[in-house]
Amino acid sequence: MKRIEVIDSHTGGEPTRLVVSGFPDLGTGSMAERKQLLASEHDAWRAACILEPRGNDVLVGALLCEPVDPSACAGVIFFNNTGYLGMCGHGTIGLVVSLAHMGRIGAGVHKIETPVGTVEATLHEDRSVSVRNVPSYRYRQAVELQVPGYGLVQGDIAWGGNWFFLIADHGQRITGDNVEALTAYTYAVQKALEDQGIRGEDGGLIDHIELFAENEQPEGSQPSVASEEEARRELAKKRSLLAVNEHFSPAPNAASSSAAASLRADSRNFVLCPGKAYDRSPCGTGTSAKLACLAAEGKLQPGQIWRQASVIGSLFEGSYQWQGDKVIPTIRGRANISAEATLLLEQDDPFAWGIRP
Numbered sequence: 001m002k003r004i005e006v007i008d009s010h011t012g013g014e015p016t017r018l019v020v021s022g023f024p025d026l027g028t029g030s031m032a033e034r035k036q037l038l039a040s041e042h043d044a045w046r047a048a049c050i051l052e053p054r055g056n057d058v059l060v061g062a063l064l065c066e067p068v069d070p071s072a073c074a075g076v077i078f079f080n081n082t083g084y085l086g087m088c089g090h091g092t093i094g095l096v097v098s099l100a101h102m103g104r105i106g107a108g109v110h111k112i113e114t115p116v117g118t119v120e121a122t123l124h125e126d127r128s129v130s131v132r133n134v135p136s137y138r139y140r141q142a143v144e145l146q147v148p149g150y151g152l153v154q155g156d157i158a159w160g161g162n163w164f165f166l167i168a169d170h171g172q173r174i175t176g177d178n179v180e181a182l183t184a185y186t187y188a189v190q191k192a193l194e195d196q197g198i199r200g201e202d203g204g205l206i207d208h209i210e211l212f213a214e215n216e217q218p219e220g221s222q223p224s225v226a227s228e229e230e231a232r233r234e235l236a237k238k239r240s241l242l243a244v245n246e247h248f249s250p251a252p253n254a255a256s257s258s259a260a261a262s263l264r265a266d267s268r269n270f271v272l273c274p275g276k277a278y279d280r281s282p283c284g285t286g287t288s289a290k291l292a293c294l295a296a297e298g299k300l301q302p303g304q305i306w307r308q309a310s311v312i313g314s315l316f317e318g319s320y321q322w323q324g325d326k327v328i329p330t331i332r333g334r335a336n337i338s339a340e341a342t343l344l345l346e347q348d349d350p351f352a353w354g355i356r357p
Contacts, residue, residue: 012314087161089284
């Protein structure tokens with residue numbers, strides 16, 4: 001019998017499964033090299049961890065690795081039901097909270113190695129996490145695409161750690177009760193991009209589709225606040241009213257709290273991820289790609305806060321600073337621990353290595 005030790009968390013409703021131990025040894029190479037080794041020689045372990053009967057299409061896995069740089073607190077390889085991710089914003093937030101839960105880190109700034117580079121994550125005293133993401137940028141603007149069944153679609157191609165096709169003018173209703181239609185639309189866009197050979201820079205596969213509903217905030221309000229410090233003070237006041245300190249109590253009004261969060265947002269999004277699952281969170285890499293587009297258009301200034309709500313109403317805050325012709329996004333959100341578990345792979349289990357299509 002084989003055992004895989006995991007810690008499950010969710011970030012704004014989007015789950016992350018941190019693999020603490022049990023996977024094969026991947027050596028001491030870079031995270032990109034270890035990701036390639038995992039994919040080419042040990043992919044069955046990804047499937048066992050993420051696919052049914054132990055996982056599901058929504059779950060994102062995060063393999064905890066020893067970092068190359070001794071000043072980094074961890075290395076990580078992200079994966080899902082179809083393969084591997086270069087970076088995952090919500091997963092990084094979940095990773096940081098899980099490491100704190102394990103007692104391996106405390107509040108402060110921590111470096112984390114990923115297959116696409118090193119990111120900085122700050123665990124704040126209120127247990128929220130800020131992730132300083134990889135350089136992000138808009139690659140192409142107003143790309144036209146013929147989508148069977150939907151007609152002409154126009155969107156931007158941007159990098160935020162993964163490749164995104166971002167659509168603002170789509171005619172879809174971005175609400176939780178419309179997920180089926182949103183999934184059908186974005187999947188059709190994803191297939192059309194692939195069929196028509198539209199890709200990111202250097203032929204990168206565009207495997208995330210992101211829809212936005214702008215101006216979700218009350219009429220007359222402006223994109224958030226002028227500075228990050230002002231935003232911090234504003235949110236601290238609101239959170240102090242909701243603080244539960246060391247004692248947990250059920251929150252029967254969680255749905256209304258989520259709705260209130262979305263009312264404070266500058267935008268609501270729907271993100272289709274690889275494998276046809278949608279992101280319950282506002283998507284960290286997707287919000288980074290959005291910030292890159294806003295910066296390119298001059299619609300958001302460096303340091304200004306952008307509040308991005310997801311289709312279920314959970315909230316991320318984003319801001320950026322310029323680095324040459326790219327932006328360095330910072331995404332702030334919250335994660336909660338949902339389980340500690342040991343996954344068991346019995347020798348006589350016909351589905352020990354996952355149920356594959």
